[in-house]
Amino acid sequence: MELLTDKPGDEGLPGRERAAVMAALMTSTVMVVFDGSVVNIALPKMADALRVAPSVAVWFANAYLLSVAMTLAIFAALAGRFGFRPLFLPGLAVFTLASAGCALASDAYALIVLRVLQGIGGAAVVSIGPAILRSAFPGRLLGRILGLNALLIAASTAIAPIVGGTLLDAWGWQWLFALNIVPGAMALAIGMKTIPAGPRAAHGPFDTPGAWLSAVLLGALIMTANHVTMPGGGWYALVALLAGAGFVWRMRHARHPLLPPVIFASARFSLAALTSMTSFMAQGITFVALPFLFQNVYGYSAFETALLFTPWPVGIVLVAPHAGRLADRMSPAVISTIGLCVLLAGQVSLVWLPEQPQVWDIAARCLLCGIGFGCFQSPNNREMLSNVSREHSSYASGVLAIMRTFGQCLGTALVGVLLAMHVQGGVSMEQPAVRLSLWVAVAATAMAVALSLGRLRKTARTSCLDA
Structure with missing residues (x-):
């Protein structure tokens, strides 16, 4: 396998050690991504089993999401200060132990606390995963390797609803968490021997005020997105605005800020980060809007809807490794821009689905979207990581995870806002709301294309100056 073949002058680890790092890291990443998706399908049964209202059960999912989002930047900064091993290994251990606790929980509020711990452990893993690979x-x-990582994330996203539904019907919701225990222990055992120490780029005291501001900012942004149409949503927005202003001031004036401003000095890095956020927002909108279309308009069941979605991640699985390989030989910005254009074409085709489409027609359009996203994702990730120095890889990895998480959350919230707006006389007008949501997804992807084209102009200008 070429990924494990050594060549003269190679930096990084020898081939055998790379294989072990890849096994530990990708097993951990799959578990964290899987756990972020699989619980949603079980929320009604979990609410019944634990005898709580649906409004409480929602926090079985939200507690995990919030704790991940609020700690991503903190773990990226800590990795820049202490290296990879002191963050990754305890994070994986906390995630695995919290998974066991979730499986044994008999009280809803204990489960929510354990989900918070699980999210904190998961954030330590995913925030520095790409940096460890680099x-x-x-x-x-x-x-x-980033293409292979994207393939596994896409596969995890695809099988989560199917595996979750199967486990739920066969053994109960507890197995959704117990499933993590054995692979988590195995990944931890391998990682203890192989995860590299990593560079330590940060010096001086840790930016504790910056860490608190980043946590409040990201948490308030997600709560704002989820409460835009609800009472109190404006307060979350105000908190996010104040925390954001404080964080930017801190980053520019602190002697040792949480995120060093130098990583944003590269316009190509910043544009790649913004492109990532808008593309994940577009994907998030589409993933939430289409189930309403498939189930409430076309009349498919929940299981049939999950199967109709499968071609999207299948497209990513088919294309992402090859796109990553091409990005090692050609301009990653060019490849990712082509991928975004294909994604845009696929999303426009979904908007124009006929009133009673054939299953193959839906599948083909979803496959086109997946091919486009797979062509975009791994080259764009490579562009982000390669435009910062190696010692700043953990910071770039954290920004990448933040853009992905916030983009998906914002996309989900936008669909909720549009559905809430299309209620007349107590009657939900879902079909026009879904169509409008898909058009918003098209607009988000078009914005991503524009950002990516701006990145190409920066690349061309730099090449001319070098010449």
Whole structure:
């Protein structure tokens, strides 16, 4: 396997050690991504089993999401200060132990606390995952390994509803969490021997005020997105605005800020980060809007809807590794821009689905979207990581995770806002709301294309100056 083949002058780890790092990291990443998706399908049964209202059960999912989002930047900064091992290994241990606790929980509020702990452990893993891959693998293979990482994330997203539904019907909701225990222990055992120490780029005292501001900012942004149409949503927005202003001031004036401003000095890095956020927002909108279309307009069941979605991640699985390989030889910005254009075409085709489409027609359009997103994701990730120095890889990895998480949350919230707006006389007008949501997704992808084209102009200008 080329990923594990050593060549003269390669930086990073030897081939055998790279294989072990890849096994530990990707097992951990799959568990964290899987756990973020699989619980949603079980919320009604969990509410009944634990005898709580649906409004409480929602926090079985939200507590995990919030704790991940609020700690991503903190763990990225801590990794820049202490290296990878002191963050990744305890984080994986906390995630695995909290998973066991969730499986044994008999009280709803204890489960929520354990989900918070699980999210904190998961954030420690995913915030520095790409940085660990960059540290372990030589630069010539970075696109390929990031493509494989994208493939596994897409596969986890695809199988989560199906596996979750099967486990739920066969053994109960507790197995959704117990499933993590054995692979988590195995990944921890492998990681203890192989995860590299990583560079330590940060010096001086830790930016505690910046850490609190980042946590409040990201948490308030997600709560704002989820409460836009509810009473009290404006307070979350105000908190987010104040925390954001404080965080930016801190980053510009603190001697040792949580995120070093130098990583944003590269316009290509900043544009790649914004492109990532808008593309994940577009995907998030589509993933939430289409189930309403498939179930409430076309009349498919929940299981049939999950199957109709499968071509999207299948497209990512088919294309992402090859896109990553090409990004090692060609301009990642060019490849990711082409992918965004394909995604845009696929999303426009979904908007124009006929009133009673054939199953193959829906599948083909979802597959086109998946191919476009798979062509975009791994080259764009490579562009972000390769435009910062190796010692700042953990910061870039954290920003990448933040953009992905916030983009998905914002997309989900936008669909909720549009559905709430299309209620007349107590009657929900779902079909026009869903169609409008899909058009908003198209607009978000078009914005991502524009940002990516701006990145290409920066690349061309830099090449001319170098010449």
